Amino acid sequence: xxxxxTIIVGYYGENFGDLLMLKSIISSLMGSQGPILIFSYGDTQxxxxxxxxxxxxSGVRILGPGLFSFARACLGASQALWGGGxxxxxxxxxxxxxxxxxxxxxxxxxxxxxxxxDSCSSFKTRLSLWIATRIADDILVRDEGSAETxxxxxxxxSAVVRTVPDLAMGVSxxxxxxxxxxxxxxxxxxxxxxxxxxxxxxxxxxxxxxETCKRQGVGSARVLVADAALDAEVSRYxxxxxxDNGIQVRVIEGWKLNxxxxxxxxxxxxxxxxLHVGVVAQLSSTxxxxxxxxAKNLKFCQAVGQPGRCLDLPLESEWLIDMSVPDGRLSEVLxxxxxxxxxxxxxxx
Numbered sequence: 505x506x507x508x509x510t511i512i513v514g515y516y517g518e519n520f521g522d523l524l525m526l527k528s529i530i531s532s533l534m535g536s537q538g539p540i541l542i543f544s545y546g547d548t549q550x551x552x553x554x555x556x557x558x559x560x561x562s563g564v565r566i567l568g569p570g571l572f573s574f575a576r577a578c579l580g581a582s583q584a585l586w587g588g589g590x591x592x593x594x595x596x597x598x599x600x601x602x603x604x605x606x607x608x609x610x611x612x613x614x615x616x617x618x619x620x621x622d623s624c625s626s627f628k629t630r631l632s633l634w635i636a637t638r639i640a641d642d643i644l645v646r647d648e649g650s651a652e653t654x655x656x657x658x659x660x661x662s663a664v665v666r667t668v669p670d671l672a673m674g675v676s677x678x679x680x681x682x683x684x685x686x687x688x689x690x691x692x693x694x695x696x697x698x699x700x701x702x703x704x705x706x707x708x709x710x711x712x713x714x715e716t717c718k719r720q721g722v723g724s725a726r727v728l729v730a731d732a733a734l735d736a737e738v739s740r741y742x743x744x745x746x747x748d749n750g751i752q753v754r755v756i757e758g759w760k761l762n763x764x765x766x767x768x769x770x771x772x773x774x775x776x777x778x779l780h781v782g783v784v785a786q787l788s789s790t791x792x793x794x795x796x797x798x799a800k801n802l803k804f805c806q807a808v809g810q811p812g813r814c815l816d817l818p819l820e821s822e823w824l825i826d827m828s829v830p831d832g833r834l835s836e837v838l839x840x841x842x843x844x845x846x847x848x849x850x851x852x853x
Contacts, residue, residue: 508538509581510849511567511574511607513600514589516554517546520730520758521672521780523554525588525618527761528674530564532846541577543567543603547733554759574603578610585849586616588646588671590800593622595695598632601639608639616643617845618671620800621650624657633657637665644668644845647803669838670804672780674846677765677787683772685724687756688713688746690738691731691777693797704819706738709795710745712823713775717751720827724752726767730778731758773825779804786810786835791827809834 510533516522526542533540540563544551548566555564567573578584584607591599604614616636624630636643637658643665645651654665690709694702713725725746729739739755746753756767768774768781769788776782777795785792786808794801796816805814810830815823 507580507582507612508536509541509577510536510538511541511543511577511581511584511612512587513543513584513603514587514591515546516542516544516551517548518550518554518732518757518759519546519734520728520761520764521778521783522546522589523759523761524675524780524784525671526554527558528671528842528846529585529587529617529849530559530562532674532849534559534562536850538580538582540564541567541581543574543577545600550732550759554761558761571603571606575606575610578607578612581607581612583613583615583849586619588618590620590622590798591616592619592624592629592633592636594626594629595623597622598628599636601632601635605635605639614640616640616645617849618644618646618668618842619650620646621653622798622800624653630657637663642666646670647800647807649799649803668845669807669842670780670783671842671846672783673787673835673839673842675761675765677769677784680766680770680788683770683790684722685726685771686713686717686722686751687726687728687768687771687774687776687781688742689728689730689774689776689778689781690735690742691797692734692738693777696797701819705795705797705817706741707745708819708823709775709777709815710742710749712793712825714746714749714751716773716775716825720772722772723750724754726754726756726771728756728764728767728776728778728781729758730781773827775825777801782813786830786832787839789829789832791825791829793823793825807834807838
């Protein structure tokens with residue numbers, strides 16, 4: 505059997521950022537000789553809705569759950585890719601090493617693309633990352649801090665480790681003639697802070713939007729639910745809070761990528777806890793701030809030369825939005841680099 509398939513592995517379901525990166529990967533592989541298969545740790549029903557919506561009739565197929573289904577797909581695969589995101593972290597990220605080890609043992613090339621490494625102190629997380637450095641041909645990470653962690657845990661073994669731009673930079677972003685309203689995207693951060701602190705942070709982000717709307721004469725806002733499974737409650741809180749403060753609110757579902765991207769690009773300013781909302785804002789020249797609940801948000805802002813757009817604790821500090829257009833010179837370079845990385849996937853298929 506000739507091996508031509510590409511298996512894409514990740515936490516794909518309804519998450520805006522994960523689907524944005526998945527779309528970049530699939531789009532880059534379209535036209536390759538082999539089929540494109542997706543193995544997801546997430547909600548496969550939601551994923552099927554996404555595939556049917558954005559790649560109808562393309563032959564992109566979602567694999568069934570379990571080791572047997574994955575192993576059978578490996579028989580005809582040339583490469584297995586983990587596609588973006590923070591996949592190694594103490595909060596529950598093991599980088600799919602159980603499945604990708606099977607792929608490697610069956611002679612399939614294993615690659616990690618545009619990933620991030622967050623907290624990495626637990627034995628399980630460190631072991632998972634150590635295994636990844638043994639089974640992968642290359643590990644492409646989105647920031648130098650993640651690269652240093654991979655090299656340290658891997659003790660210099662085998663896998664080629666280098667930094668690449670976030671894969672979301674491979675998705676085309678619209679230019680807009682007119683902007684209206686604000687956009688807010690909150691994340692459930694209760695696994696990062698105690699409950700009281702998490703609530704205080706979200707309230708302060710809502711207050712920042714209300715205050716900035718009043719200052720800028722903006723009367724409406726969109727609340728983007730980037731992950732319906734995780735952020736539904738905090739998004740409802742934001743909708744109610746903004747409405748109580750006289751802001752007209754519309755809800756955007758994050759899995760609807762085109763609508764979400766248009767909403768971000770068409771806003772007068774954006775406040776987000778979710779990284780990839782900030783990525784789209786940067787690429788579409790939309791003023792934005794990111795709350796730094798995780799180091800990845802600050803790392804991104806630094807990478808594009810916008811460290812001042814990252815908000816951080818303490819809560820007593822003054823939070824403001826820089827309403828100037830983000831400088832896009834560095835992000836344009838990163839976009840070109842991202843396109844090169846994505847183009848290499850078809851060559852490997």
